[in-house]
Amino acid sequence: xxxxxxxxxxxxxxxxxxxxxxxxxxxxxxxxxxxxxxxxxxxxxxxxxxxxxxxxxxxxxxxxxxxxxxxxxxxxxxxxxxxxxxxxxxxxxxxxxxxxxxxxxxxxxxxxxxxxxxxxxxxxxxxxxxxxxxxxxxxxxxxxxxxxxxxxxxxxxxxxxxxxx
Numbered sequence: 001x002x003x004x005x006x007x008x009x010x011x012x013x014x015x016x017x018x019x020x021x022x023x024x025x026x027x028x029x030x031x032x033x034x035x036x037x038x039x040x041x042x043x044x045x046x047x048x049x050x051x052x053x054x055x056x057x058x059x060x061x062x063x064x065x066x067x068x069x070x071x072x073x074x075x076x077x078x079x080x081x082x083x084x085x086x087x088x089x090x091x092x093x094x095x096x097x098x099x100x101x102x103x104x105x106x107x108x109x110x111x112x113x114x115x116x117x118x119x120x121x122x123x124x125x126x127x128x129x130x131x132x133x134x135x136x137x138x139x140x141x142x143x144x145x146x147x148x149x150x151x152x153x154x155x156x157x158x159x160x161x162x163x164x165x
Contacts (some may be wrong), residue, residue: 002005009155028101034149067085
């Protein structure tokens with residue numbers, strides 16, 4: 001189900017979060033819960049993973065994470081401010097200390113000149129620090145884009161679990 005490379009990376013995230021005493025939440029759109037699935041595929045992950053939000057629709061982003069509908073209407077679901085609001089909403093609606101969000105266009109359709117297939121925005125929120133975002137355009141088909149997005153999200157979580165991050 002989840003390949004060995006992703007499982008190894010998820011184990012690293014869990015270990016880093018345990019060391020730092022952090023709990024994690026995910027807010028996922030185009031990855032459809034794959035980040036939370038990778039983390040929870042590891043036995044004992046319940047001491048780190050608080051919850052995962054699969055907010056595939058715009059309504060779910062608003063209802064579950066508190067992302068303002070007006071923001072989605074103005075910027076589009078695949079955007080910097082929505083990714084930021086998703087991560088902040090995951091923190092606000094959980095007991096987590098660290099949250100990652102993912103919103104993107106995995107394809108094969110749905111892209112445009114300004115928002116191509118493969119575009120993914122990530123949000124990262126940690127209690128006590130300002131949320132940040134990252135924009136990446138991944139090559140490949142739907143499966144490759146989603147896999148790359150999971151890897152990038154796990155990388156962001158691992159990098160933010162350390163002291164002073």
